[in-house]
Amino acid sequence: MEGLDLLKKDWKKNENSFEQVSETQIYKMIHKSSSSIVKWIFIISLLEFALWSLIAFCMKDSEVMQKFNSYHVEHIMLPFTVIGYIVLVYFFFQFFMNYRKISATDNSRVLISNIIKTRKKVYQYVWFNIIYGIISSIIVTYIQLTHDQDIIEMIHQFDQDGKGTLIYGIYFLMVFVFMALFVGLIWLFYRLIYGVLLKRLYKNYEELKKIDL
Amino acid sequence: MSANLEQSFVQQLQANQNIIHKICRLYTSGEDEHKDLFQEITIQLWKAFPKFRGESKFSTWAYRVALNTAITLYRKSTRTVSTMEYDTTKHFFKEEDYNYEEEEQIKLMYKAVHQLNDIEKALVFMYLEDKDYEEISETLGISEVNARVKMNRIKGKLKKILNP
Numbered sequence: 001m002e003g004l005d006l007l008k009k010d011w012k013k014n015e016n017s018f019e020q021v022s023e024t025q026i027y028k029m030i031h032k033s034s035s036s037i038v039k040w041i042f043i044i045s046l047l048e049f050a051l052w053s054l055i056a057f058c059m060k061d062s063e064v065m066q067k068f069n070s071y072h073v074e075h076i077m078l079p080f081t082v083i084g085y086i087v088l089v090y091f092f093f094q095f096f097m098n099y100r101k102i103s104a105t106d107n108s109r110v111l112i113s114n115i116i117k118t119r120k121k122v123y124q125y126v127w128f129n130i131i132y133g134i135i136s137s138i139i140v141t142y143i144q145l146t147h148d149q150d151i152i153e154m155i156h157q158f159d160q161d162g163k164g165t166l167i168y169g170i171y172f173l174m175v176f177v178f179m180a181l182f183v184g185l186i187w188l189f190y191r192l193i194y195g196v197l198l199k200r201l202y203k204n205y206e207e208l209k210k211i212d213l
Numbered sequence: 214m215s216a217n218l219e220q221s222f223v224q225q226l227q228a229n230q231n232i233i234h235k236i237c238r239l240y241t242s243g244e245d246e247h248k249d250l251f252q253e254i255t256i257q258l259w260k261a262f263p264k265f266r267g268e269s270k271f272s273t274w275a276y277r278v279a280l281n282t283a284i285t286l287y288r289k290s291t292r293t294v295s296t297m298e299y300d301t302t303k304h305f306f307k308e309e310d311y312n313y314e315e316e317e318q319i320k321l322m323y324k325a326v327h328q329l330n331d332i333e334k335a336l337v338f339m340y341l342e343d344k345d346y347e348e349i350s351e352t353l354g355i356s357e358v359n360a361r362v363k364m365n366r367i368k369g370k371l372k373k374i375l376n377p
Contacts, residue, residue, distance in 0.1 A: 109354025
């Protein structure tokens with residue numbers, strides 16, 4: 001006898017060798033809180049939805065936005081705000097519906113796939129926010145360049161000195177650097193948090209897919 | 214959840230707890246980790262229990278939830294686990310049939326199985342538990358043919374570890 005069959009013999013022989021857990025101990029255990037990966041994903045995802053909504057909410061009353069209101073460009077800003085809320089509701093609903101589908105009684109492949117799908121919705125929402133942030137920045141920059149009296153005057157001054165292109169260049173470079181930093185930080189955050197949390201999950205999913213190729 | 218449900222669950226789990234212990238034996242390598250995974254599996258079983266309708270045996274149902282917890286849901290506790298090697302064979306032999314060479318082989322086998330990945334361990338576990346390929350394929354969500362092919366590969370892999 002060799003290999004696995006030898007192990008099976010030992011496995012069967014020692015089936016009842018475990019220190020038994022009492023009913024009282026089991027009672028205690030089921031009243032403890034789970035530390036499963038799904039619970040962590042759920043908590044972190046809720047925090048993400050809250051954080052992104054909070055950022056949008058705080059921006060509304062910021063000085064920049066108050067200055068913006070004085071330019072009377074509501075016709076541009078209002079659709080943006082509405083789209084922001086619709087997308088939030090859409091993604092949150094999708095996230096929640098996927099979360100409810102996660103069940104430990106499914107087969108392993110379906111279970112992992114459902115967890116990944118749930119996670120993906122939050123991921124898509126974050127990407128939406130990044131793209132939304134970039135587009136907003138471009139529009140905001142454009143509005144500032146065309147509506148802010150101080151900036152218009154400054155550009156006019158530079159134009160007279162023949163340095164108009166230079167000031168545009170610097171302005172866009174600043175916006176670009178700021179956006180690159182913003183995206184870079186978010187990317188780093190995701191690599192750290194989800195790299196740690198989801199590495200094993202993806203590995204096992206890939207392994208299951210590989211077996212069934 | 215009602216007290217009756219709770220009582221019925223605790224009794225059935227208590228009677229079937231060796232299933233969980235056996236999974237913990239394959240997926241953890243320390244006493245603390247064993248307890249930690251045992252607890253998480255118990256919680257997951259309890260959470261899923263209201264959906265258990267008794268169409269299958271409690272044990273069959275528990276296998277699936279317990280394996281899923283070990284493969285997917287369990288997040289290894291960050292607290293430091295004792296680095297002392299957990300001797301999985303320590304209480305597993307009786308003196309009268311002690312065979313040194315065989316015992317060494319078994320120790321090596323356990324060590325080799327511990328080196329397999331999570332999915333391979335699941336296949337080995339179900340093989341050791343005499344589950345048929347139909348149940349293995351249904352539990353993992355892979356086809357029966359591929360489960361068989363994979364199992365043969367694992368057997369080959371383990372053989373090689375023992376006889377390099």
